[in-house]
Amino acid sequence: MIALIGLVAGVVLGFVLEPTVPLWLQPYLPIAIVAALDAMFGGVRAKLDGIFDDKVFVVSFLSNAVISAMIVFLGDQLGVGSQLSTGVVVVLGIRIFSNAAAIRRKLLGA
Amino acid sequence: MRMSEERWGRPDASMSLLADLFAGRVADPGYAEAAARREPGASPRPGRAGVFLALLVVGLLLVVAGAQVRRSEPALQRQRERLIDDIRARTAETDGLQRRLDGLRGQTERLRAAALARSDEGRRVRDALNRAGAAAAAQAVDGSALQVTIDDDPGGSVAGRIYDQDLQLLVNGLWAAGARAIGVNGQRLTATTAIRTAGAAILVDYRPLTPPYVVTALGDPGSLGSGLTGSAAGDRFRMLHDRYHTRFDVHQEGEARLPAAEALRLRYASPLGEP
Numbered sequence: 025m026i027a028l029i030g031l032v033a034g035v036v037l038g039f040v041l042e043p044t045v046p047l048w049l050q051p052y053l054p055i056a057i058v059a060a061l062d063a064m065f066g067g068v069r070a071k072l073d074g075i076f077d078d079k080v081f082v083v084s085f086l087s088n089a090v091i092s093a094m095i096v097f098l099g100d101q102l103g104v105g106s107q108l109s110t111g112v113v114v115v116l117g118i119r120i121f122s123n124a125a126a127i128r129r130k131l132l133g134a
Numbered sequence: 135m136r137m138s139e140e141r142w143g144r145p146d147a148s149m150s151l152l153a154d155l156f157a158g159r160v161a162d163p164g165y166a167e168a169a170a171r172r173e174p175g176a177s178p179r180p181g182r183a184g185v186f187l188a189l190l191v192v193g194l195l196l197v198v199a200g201a202q203v204r205r206s207e208p209a210l211q212r213q214r215e216r217l218i219d220d221i222r223a224r225t226a227e228t229d230g231l232q233r234r235l236d237g238l239r240g241q242t243e244r245l246r247a248a249a250l251a252r253s254d255e256g257r258r259v260r261d262a263l264n265r266a267g268a269a270a271a272a273q274a275v276d277g278s279a280l281q282v283t284i285d286d287d288p289g290g291s292v293a294g295r296i297y298d299q300d301l302q303l304l305v306n307g308l309w310a311a312g313a314r315a316i317g318v319n320g321q322r323l324t325a326t327t328a329i330r331t332a333g334a335a336i337l338v339d340y341r342p343l344t345p346p347y348v349v350t351a352l353g354d355p356g357s358l359g360s361g362l363t364g365s366a367a368g369d370r371f372r373m374l375h376d377r378y379h380t381r382f383d384v385h386q387e388g389e390a391r392l393p394a395a396e397a398l399r400l401r402y403a404s405p406l407g408e409p
Contacts, residue, residue: 030186034193038201043194045202053199060192066165067185075169082184084164085192 279390285346311361313351
């Protein structure tokens, strides 16, 4: 419940404040979002499995977002930034899909 | 601790993404470990401020990214429109310059003709100049002509395509038959004009042509026609028409006009004062 309130509050805050993203941060924003989504789905699945742990969630959220942004930053420095972003999106996308499938199995029983 | 040993015990533990995927175990093992660390039977700790803050950040990120994409769309659109406007302005500028060039060229032509008409010597030079100009395709010419229209097989077969070599053969056949001047799709050929192919298009003087290809040869239509019929080019195009259904129409034109070739480049002569 508190998680849902947080999500809604974040969305409202974003609409109210309308912060502008500095140019140098823009390439990493979508990657950070994919990483955050991955952590979120992992958390929901753990919640449904009854093993949710807030420390694990926060740590995995922060480390996922920071590490994926760092990988892409490193790739940009090496000239393979777009390929590495694709790699990050593929790996995290696989996890998001399998977590979403687990959630679906739990909730709908199918 | 026991669990983490298990996890890292495998030699391929660091590359287990696909294996985990097939086994359906992609969930973060951190949760399972944390659950195992707790005493059995104890309920998980309830969500706290950390979860709230993390999800606050997730929501914020989503909105910011969405707003960012929507904001940059009109900017891209404006940029594209500016570029298109730029292209149009430059094209209009080029057209204006071309018209001015044509006008000045015509004026020079008239002044030269007037200057040369003053003496017998001048008139002789003018006739020689006219002959040389016609041969170099530097002047527009008109007269009776033979018009040959060729095109790909309308059925679209690959074998029935017209290639640059076919066009070269036809043009050479018409020169051999005694044509005074030749144009392809209204573009005048000089002695050095290249007929080439690039991708699927035939280029004449590095400009792409669109089929059908209309080759206009100025000269006596009768002798041009008989010369073409008896030449290798005529035989080849009749054969191509019979076997691959390419179009090959020859008809005589009473009055045809060909423009001067564009951009006559000087090769050996240079204006005074320039090396």
